[in-house]
Amino acid sequence: MTDWTSLYASRMAGVVGSDIRERAKLLDARQIIHLGGGLPDPEIFPYARLAQASAAIWADPARARTALQYAPSEGHGPLREWIAGHMTARGVPCTVDNILITNGSQQGLDFIAKLLLSPGDTAMVEIPSFIGALRAFDAYQPQYVGLPEDAEDWADPALGGAKFCYVGPDFRNPTGTTMTLAEREALLDLAERTGIAIVEDGCYEDLRYDGAPLPSLIARAVARHGSIESAPVLHTGTFSKTVAPSLRVGWIAGPAEAIRKLVLIKQASDLATSAFNQMLLLDVVREGLGDMIAEACRVYRGRRDAMLATLARVMPEGVTWTEPGGGLYIWLDLPERIDATLLSQRALAEHHVSAISGAAFYPKGAANVTPRHNCLRLSFSMIGAEPARIGVERLAALVREMMAESAVAA
Ligand SMILES: Cc1ncc(COP(=O)(O)O)c(C=O)c1O
Structure with a gap:
């Protein structure tokens, strides 16, 4: 045995x-x-919208062939373009080179940890943190340090040394709380001072019930640095909470250099996200996200x-x-x-x-x-x-x- x-x-x-x-x-x-x-x-x-989009794909032989073929590892081109436009509209001017499609944002978190963590490296995480992110990071054998609760402590010089800091600024899982604008700026200051990356989980940013949206960390970083290419942020997004989780379509947005490396991880992991699911999703979000x-x-x-x-x-x-x-x-x-x-x-x-x-x-x-x-x-x-x-x-x-x-x- x-x-x-x-x-x-x-x-x-x-x-x-x-x-x-x-x-x-x-x-x-x-x-x-x-x-x-x-x-x-x-x-x-959106059952009816998905049924309609699906029928339209099967009715067009060229689209049906694409839908059943392997997609590019980077993701279905038109969906990447749509997401780049969506991010641009939210204050993150970018192109398809800044977007990798993933099997949900959970896969994005796993890939980012694979990209950045060697065994024994330090991962900084907000406290408490999304359990799925912690479980994904665990496999890369990091040491953890908690992001101090009070933003005044983020200026502490002893806080350096981590590879990245993971946060979900909007309506966090598990607490439901949201980072203030001043906290977002302080976290970017921390990243700039120490050279660590920020991993921004944007899972819930669309589910806002009160008040006006705050700029994402990646949007603030682009505003500070003038371009996504010099922003110290990798942002994960998803359609799971706004369309349907079973389609397993999410994305990572970030500097093209990091995205190119993440594409290699995607290739080695599962080749690509389902072309059919990406096409279906694109039709549905184009019409009515x-x-x-x-x-x-x-x-x-x-x-x-x-x-x-x-x-x-x-x-x-x-x-x-x-x-x-x-x-x-x-x-x-x-x-x-x-x-x-x-x-x-x-x-x-x-x-x-x-x-x-x-x-x-x-x-x-x-x-x-x-x-x-x-x-x-x-x-x-x-x-x-x-x-x-x-x-x-x-x-x-x-x-x-x-x-x-x-x-x-x-
Ligand atoms: C904070 C957070 N991030 C990421 C995910 C992963 O979602 P998905 O992989 O479906 O995009 C979830 C799922 O509940 C979540 O709560």
């Missing part, structure tokens, strides 16, 4: 699963109220408002939460004496409510980071206001119960 564990590469020692992906397998269990994963609501997928974003925002804004109202009504004193201006997540701070991992286990087993313990969102072994044990991430994306209300009410009852139990124990 082959002893597989003796054959695994050393990098696999640091590779662990994601609690969130494990819970996603429970999605078909209808009795569970899902406040856990941030899956987009299937109600807002704005409408799809508006519809997603309308639905999710309503759910966010409903969940915030329920939290205010039912959570006991001592529990606080973020009020996100967009995205899909609310982050709860529970009283210190509540263990959120235990709470999320009990919520699932006893009350059929799925929520994610905040402990999942901290990097392993970062010397300057103390993981929080009493935080919980809720998502309002997947289910309607009524089941969400019931789920939050059940969670609140459990929090009260655990607070009472810990008072007795003390």
Whole structure:
């Protein structure tokens, strides 16, 4: 019998699963109220538009041939052009040479880590951070350092030495919070002072429910340096949250020199993203990305408002939460004496409510980071206001119960 564990590469020692992906397998269990994963609501997928675009591809023999052939590793040319135009309209003048199409932005994060991290290199990450990014970075065996919470500390000369700093400036996963303009400028100052790259995750930037958009880090960097070619930023984008995640189409935007290297990684990894999916997506976004974003925002804004109202009504004193201006997540701070991992286990087993313990969102072994044990991430994306209300009410009852139990124990 082959002893597989003796054959695994050393990098696999640091590779662990994601609690969130494990819970996603429970999605078909209808009795569970899902406040856990941030899956987009299937109600807002553009079924009719996709069916029409698909029929149009098959009706045209030349397009059908392209759709079933390998795409270029860089991505389907017309989609790259569309994305370059989209980035240009958002203050990042660029060309197709600055765009690599990836299988979702998750693949973009993996490729960027592959490009930049040798074993033992330092990756700086915001605290807490998107679990998918941490799991992708883990495989390249970095040491982690946390980006200090307070931007005033970013001027600390001791902060140098990392290869990159990973941040999601808009409506972060998991906290739902957003970086202010002053913080964006301070982070660019840090990058310029220390020579590290910024990896900007733009996953949620279109899902804005209040207020005016802030410029992305890459847009501010281009404004400072005059060109994307000298910007110290790699930006990942995606259509997963605005069109549909199963198409697996995202992109990396950045200086052409880095994009050329990332294309080599793409070639060696999976040759190319599906040509059919890219063509389908292009037809759909050309026609109406704005409408799809508006519809997603309308639905999710309503759910966010409903969940915030329920939290205010039912959570006991001592529990606080973020009020996100967009995205899909609310982050709860529970009283210190509540263990959120235990709470999320009990919520699932006893009350059929799925929520994610905040402990999942901290990097392993970062010397300057103390993981929080009493935080919980809720998502309002997947289910309607009524089941969400019931789920939050059940969670609140459990929090009260655990607070009472810990008072007795003390
Ligand atoms: C912050 C963040 N970045 C990236 C991703 C990856 O998304 P995709 O690969 O579908 O583009 C997600 C998915 O939920 C996310 O929350």
